[in-house]
Amino acid sequence: MLLYLEPSSNGLKRSSLELITAARAVAGGSTITGLVIGATEEQLAVAGEYGLQECIVITGTTPQQAGNSNVAKIIADTATELGTKTVLFAANSTGKDVAPRTAVRLQAAIIPDCVELHGTTGAIEAVRPVFAGKAFQRLSSTTPTTVFTLRPNVFTAKKSDAPVQTAVRSKTVTIGADVRTTVVTNTTLNQGSLDVAEADIVVSGGRGLKAPEHFNLVEDLANALGGAVGASRAVVDAGWRPHREQVGQTGKTVSPTMYVACGISGAVQHLAGMSSSKIIVAINKDKDAPIFKVADYGIVGDVFDVLPKLTAKISALTSHN
Amino acid sequence: MNILVCISLVPDTTSKIVVGADGKTINPQGVKFILNPYDEFAIEEGLQLKQKHGGTVTTVTVGPPTAKEILQRALAMGSDNAVLVNDSNCADSFAVASSIADLAKETSPDVIIFGRQSIDYDSLVLPGMVAEILGWPSVTMVSALTIEGTTVTAERDIDGGKESVTTTLPCVISAQKGLNEPRYPKLPDIMKAKSKPVAERTPSAAAARTAVVGMTLPDSKRLNKILGDSEADINELVRLLHEEAKVV
Numbered sequence A: 001m002l003l004y005l006e007p008s009s010n011g012l013k014r015s016s017l018e019l020i021t022a023a024r025a026v027a028g029g030s031t032i033t034g035l036v037i038g039a040t041e042e043q044l045a046v047a048g049e050y051g052l053q054e055c056i057v058i059t060g061t062t063p064q065q066a067g068n069s070n071v072a073k074i075i076a077d078t079a080t081e082l083g084t085k086t087v088l089f090a091a092n093s094t095g096k097d098v099a100p101r102t103a104v105r106l107q108a109a110i111i112p113d114c115v116e117l118h119g120t121t122g123a124i125e126a127v128r129p130v131f132a133g134k135a136f137q138r139l140s141s142t143t144p145t146t147v148f149t150l151r152p153n154v155f156t157a158k159k160s161d162a163p164v165q166t167a168v169r170s171k172t173v174t175i176g177a178d179v180r181t182t183v184v185t186n187t188t189l190n191q192g193s194l195d196v197a198e199a200d201i202v203v204s205g206g207r208g209l210k211a212p213e214h215f216n217l218v219e220d221l222a223n224a225l226g227g228a229v230g231a232s233r234a235v236v237d238a239g240w241r242p243h244r245e246q247v248g249q250t251g252k253t254v255s256p257t258m259y260v261a262c263g264i265s266g267a268v269q270h271l272a273g274m275s276s277s278k279i280i281v282a283i284n285k286d287k288d289a290p291i292f293k294v295a296d297y298g299i300v301g302d303v304f305d306v307l308p309k310l311t312a313k314i315s316a317l318t319s320h321n
Numbered sequence B: 001m002n003i004l005v006c007i008s009l010v011p012d013t014t015s016k017i018v019v020g021a022d023g024k025t026i027n028p029q030g031v032k033f034i035l036n037p038y039d040e041f042a043i044e045e046g047l048q049l050k051q052k053h054g055g056t057v058t059t060v061t062v063g064p065p066t067a068k069e070i071l072q073r074a075l076a077m078g079s080d081n082a083v084l085v086n087d088s089n090c091a092d093s094f095a096v097a098s099s100i101a102d103l104a105k106e107t108s109p110d111v112i113i114f115g116r117q118s119i120d121y122d123s124l125v126l127p128g129m130v131a132e133i134l135g136w137p138s139v140t141m142v143s144a145l146t147i148e149g150t151t152v153t154a155e156r157d158i159d160g161g162k163e164s165v166t167t168t169l170p171c172v173i174s175a176q177k178g179l180n181e182p183r184y185p186k187l188p189d190i191m192k193a194k195s196k197p198v199a200e201r202t203p204s205a206a207a208a209r210t211a212v213v214g215m216t217l218p219d220s221k222r223l224n225k226i227l228g229d230s231e232a233d234i235n236e237l238v239r240l241l242h243e244e245a246k247v248v
């Protein structure tokens, strides 16, 4: 199996560790190989603890220089050399961009946004949410090689009971004249804070917050929980919050361990973006708000009264642990 | 500039989803089908590029004859031509991508514009697949676009930020919310569009690469523990999150 891994400042991205964990369950004795563009020995140190047997480190270029079509080519060429039947990507912005191209190059099926993998490599069936989470589709592949993208935060990253020493080898590639796209600048917005789509805990605010200046109540709870801030479309359209925080059908799809909806009614278009969250908590003053139907835990109350108290109690608890 | 815009017919998100008798697809009875919301941004961008650079806008959908309705909407918005690839099956994304690539090979557009994703199967795969089949560059999830001569500069949304990408025509673009404000077609244009021709084509011979094993509805096993707002209730919530859900 070949896994496209991405480095982070202190190792590998969590979504990459999730890929390695998911691969262990379906590898059935075949080698789990990672491919990473530009990573240090230190960054890869963690991979062995998750069971990555082998890792190919690409040198000589960066994903930004190479562009999406060359990144797909590097992955597809490596998969062909290795005779890989399964290629895994995280369904994040990179995976969504590169995986379809890789599949076409490999003449392979692509099954995107998977939340479950069953079987063993070469004969994997995958389950994915469709119709905004209102149904699940189980798919099989009719090609020898199959590309899967895995929805982040669904496959929990767990260290292996049998850690290994990852065999690292580097491969130098030269990108010739065939550069199709070049990334000129790359700006990280909301520096220091997490992206909603990647966060393990998301605290979202809706029109119930009444005005943009009250979002500090949402931010404080998010900080106490170590999570990211999200928003409903109503508050994004009103200009209270940036579009990158919008959760839902026309915003981001999130599936954190915990999603806290504050002053959000729970319109279907909002649920479309967060219904696969593991635990859903709702705070709304209307006991009949639809959000309570999909909630695990709810408080029927006023956000202005409940949020400060909840934040204080959670801070007190986490500071003791 | 010749512009090809790809659009799709999808169930409205508020529709209730019922699994059909085959256990693999949805029962279309009572489902309202609409133009995929992201594809409105794609049509609008096509029209704005035409305003700036001249040329024609052709809108295509791969789908059943009932999908003519969304082509008529695109015509009413200002699209010059409409093409229905008559495929009631749409076996998988690869089959659809192959049909679009076939059309592009014949008509040689300068740019192909997609929506970011279809809201039914949320695949986000067609733009990349079509680009790779054609051997073209692609920039996906674009929230700002300028084309000067053959040079394309686009801003795209990435996790936690944005990146600015340059490439050259011909290329594939997928439109993210924020790229533009889609226009509403005017009533007379809607009426006129109904009598405009829609060209029909047969789908690509490419075989599907995935097979549906089954479709199921989620069994919502939410705990539904709804509390009041007293001090004791908030303490109880914190206890449940800590001890039962173990998320805090």
Ligand SMILES: Cc1cc2nc3c(=O)[nH]c(=O)nc-3n(C[C@H](O)[C@H](O)[C@H](O)COP(=O)(O)OP(=O)(O)OC[C@H]3O[C@@H](n4cnc5c(N)ncnc54)[C@H](O)[C@@H]3O)c2cc1C
Pocket (backbone or CB within 6 Å): A205, A206, A207, A208, A209, A231, A232, A233, A234, A235, A246, A247, A248, A249, A250, A251, A252, A262, A263, A264, A265, A266, A267, A268, A269, A270, A273, A283, A284, A285, A286, A289, A301, A302, A303, A304, B037
């Ligand atoms: C094509 C389309 C796409 C869409 N895409 C999205 C999307 O991606 N994301 C999205 O979120 N929406 C989307 N929507 C909009 C969606 O239908 C709703 O309009 C929106 O989610 C409502 O936002 P809200 O819950 O913040 O506001 P409201 O529906 O106004 O709800 C506010 C809630 O706050 C509660 N409240 C008020 N005051 C207080 C208080 N003091 N304390 C506690 N609770 C309080 C109220 O009881 C109410 O339930 C889309 C709509 C369409 C048509």
Ligand SMILES: Nc1ncnc2c1ncn2[C@@H]1O[C@H](COP(=O)(O)O)[C@@H](O)[C@H]1O
Pocket (backbone or CB within 6 Å): B006, B007, B008, B009, B036, B038, B039, B042, B060, B061, B062, B063, B090, B093, B096, B113, B114, B115, B116, B117, B118, B119, B121, B122, B123, B124, B125, B126, B127
């Ligand atoms: N059947 C179809 N015919 C034409 N274009 C389509 C079709 N399905 C999807 N698209 C286009 O491809 C984009 C991405 O779709 P998807 O890869 O299915 O998420 C959509 O926003 C449309 O622009």
